[in-house]
Amino acid sequence: MTILARAADRARSAREPRILETGRSSLRGPDRLARGLGWFSIALGVIELLGARRLARAFGMQGAEWLIRSYGVREIASGLGALSINPASGIASRIGGDGLDLLTLMAANCRTRKQRDNVELALLAVAGVSLLDLYCHQELSSLHQRRGTARDYRDRSGFPNGKPKLE
Amino acid sequence: MKALVWHGKQDIRCDRVSDPEIEDPRDAIIKVTSCAICGSDLHLFHNLIPAMLPGDIMGHEMMGEVVEVGSTAKNALRKGDRIVVPFTIICGECDQCKRGNFSVCERTNRKKALADKVFGHTTAGLFGYTHLTGGYPGGQAEYLRVPFADATHIKVPPQLSDEQALFLGDILPTGWQAAAQCDIAPTDIVAIWGCGPVGQMAIRSAMLLGARTVVAIDHLPERLSMAEAAGAITIDFMQDSVVGRLNDLTDGKGPDKCIDAVGLEAHVSPAQPDSVLDRAKQMLMLENDRPHVLREMIYVCRPAGVISVPGVYSGLVDKLPLGMAMNKGLTFRMGQTHVNRWTDDLLRRIEEGQIDPSFVITHTVRLEDGPEMYRVFRDKQDSCIKVVLKP
Ligand SMILES: NC(=O)c1ccc[n+]([C@@H]2O[C@H](COP(=O)([O-])OP(=O)(O)OC[C@H]3O[C@@H](n4cnc5c(N)ncnc54)[C@H](O)[C@@H]3O)[C@@H](O)[C@H]2O)c1
Ligand SMILES: [Zn+2]
Ligand SMILES: [Zn+2]
Numbered sequence: 001m002t003i004l005a006r007a008a009d010r011a012r013s014a015r016e017p018r019i020l021e022t023g024r025s026s027l028r029g030p031d032r033l034a035r036g037l038g039w040f041s042i043a044l045g046v047i048e049l050l051g052a053r054r055l056a057r058a059f060g061m062q063g064a065e066w067l068i069r070s071y072g073v074r075e076i077a078s079g080l081g082a083l084s085i086n087p088a089s090g091i092a093s094r095i096g097g098d099g100l101d102l103l104t105l106m107a108a109n110c111r112t113r114k115q116r117d118n119v120e121l122a123l124l125a126v127a128g129v130s131l132l133d134l135y136c137h138q139e140l141s142s143l144h145q146r147r148g149t150a151r152d153y154r155d156r157s158g159f160p161n162g163k164p165k166l167e
Numbered sequence: 168m169k170a171l172v173w174h175g176k177q178d179i180r181c182d183r184v185s186d187p188e189i190e191d192p193r194d195a196i197i198k199v200t201s202c203a204i205c206g207s208d209l210h211l212f213h214n215l216i217p218a219m220l221p222g223d224i225m226g227h228e229m230m231g232e233v234v235e236v237g238s239t240a241k242n243a244l245r246k247g248d249r250i251v252v253p254f255t256i257i258c259g260e261c262d263q264c265k266r267g268n269f270s271v272c273e274r275t276n277r278k279k280a281l282a283d284k285v286f287g288h289t290t291a292g293l294f295g296y297t298h299l300t301g302g303y304p305g306g307q308a309e310y311l312r313v314p315f316a317d318a319t320h321i322k323v324p325p326q327l328s329d330e331q332a333l334f335l336g337d338i339l340p341t342g343w344q345a346a347a348q349c350d351i352a353p354t355d356i357v358a359i360w361g362c363g364p365v366g367q368m369a370i371r372s373a374m375l376l377g378a379r380t381v382v383a384i385d386h387l388p389e390r391l392s393m394a395e396a397a398g399a400i401t402i403d404f405m406q407d408s409v410v411g412r413l414n415d416l417t418d419g420k421g422p423d424k425c426i427d428a429v430g431l432e433a434h435v436s437p438a439q440p441d442s443v444l445d446r447a448k449q450m451l452m453l454e455n456d457r458p459h460v461l462r463e464m465i466y467v468c469r470p471a472g473v474i475s476v477p478g479v480y481s482g483l484v485d486k487l488p489l490g491m492a493m494n495k496g497l498t499f500r501m502g503q504t505h506v507n508r509w510t511d512d513l514l515r516r517i518e519e520g521q522i523d524p525s526f527v528i529t530h531t532v533r534l535e536d537g538p539e540m541y542r543v544f545r546d547k548q549d550s551c552i553k554v555v556l557k558p
Pocket of ligand 3: 257258259260261262263264265272273274275
């Protein structure tokens, strides 16, 4: 990011302030994790879209290429959500997707040893990522939610001389 | 010096940056004593206003002490003067400035060619905002270079505190202009959407300008309570039908004047289905803004009424019922605020005790805590309404 700032310096006048040292960001751990998961989701989505045929062969899901492709679209949509200004919605949609992925893998109809190994590996990976998604969603919600009771500001009229007369 | 720097979407950092220098004889440098986070900063935080660049210094509501004056600015300012800096940079000499249309000053946008292309014609240079308005470094920093400083300032009398004077640079005149542009008559019912800092100032301005009744709309209880403090009737848009309540309150006629103090980021909720669609389109880059409030105002406003829009919109909006507005004969007034058009009058009103804008401040923190406060203000946590930063 500071590299980008350096590049952008060309749009500034010569004597304008330049970054010397960068400090703590408004982005917190869960926000960054959500961004990571967002990009991961998009990458996975592209692989599912473009490599549906190979994936189907690897997991014994021949004939279900269209399903894999539709999952790809879903991954990309969730990814965009996770990269948006309200990442919790994107991560929630990823969690739903994780469930679907697990069910779909368990229903795979494996005919070879290799396929069974692949499915097992994939199940393990999806389970791991699901845990990360759940953790991220929980942390995001607790970081960004409104807490406590709303304060009462009914003593703040802003009119030192009293309210202007109405009606 | 320290400054709050924009690095990207939702990424604002308190960085160490080099100090500003005088670049032109009309410049002055101030040591910032107080600055604030504005609702407009949230649009930048969310990267919804195009042409922000990493490394841009944020902030357009600031005041301080003059520490260096360029040779020409010396005619108007001296070292040690205490000034509020309006967020609109003005030359004071062009055709528009002479007419008081300061926010469309023809000379202060140093990226005029770009603005001419994008907007059709350039508008004024703004502090801490997009490069479409000059990309001038902002005032959430220890020091600020004020270009055209001989015209771009408001002198503050010593008896006023920073807290009383600071908002002369933005939200007070913004709320005031929103109400003034409604040409309020003593019989008028004025409805105001959004009880953020701008809405709060608009509520009080409408009252000082003699509205019969002011109705304030939001969904955050702390903000509604602050609207009530001024004597407004409140509507919680998540509990009640805004159109239904407004029609009830006006004998079915609709409010005479409507003010949009929300802007392009209308709350997204299934209760306002159009806002969900707008949000989706925003994400797919099919639409820039979420104009739910504009649609609602056009629908509920009394025929021949006025719609005044201080809320910021950035680009293209969809499904705006223009036919409805045309047939109802509505008048639209909008714009970035012509700050210096109003500040002499407003300064007098503050001195006389008619209004004290410091009522809106809920949080005062150090500049270093700025990045965290962007998040708190955005997430509406801790009953936050207005944040003041002390560099
Ligand atoms: N024209 C100018 O020169 C100028 C100057 C300053 C600020 N602004 C703009 O004014 C707007 C408000 O600024 P602010 O500082 O008060 O921001 P803010 O974000 O604190 O306030 C916006 C308020 O609108 C409420 N809201 C959201 N959806 C709503 C709906 N559907 N109906 C009613 N209320 C709704 C929110 O709950 C919030 O309280 C922003 O768009 C800002 O950019 C314009
Ligand atoms: Zn502002
Ligand atoms: Zn001018």
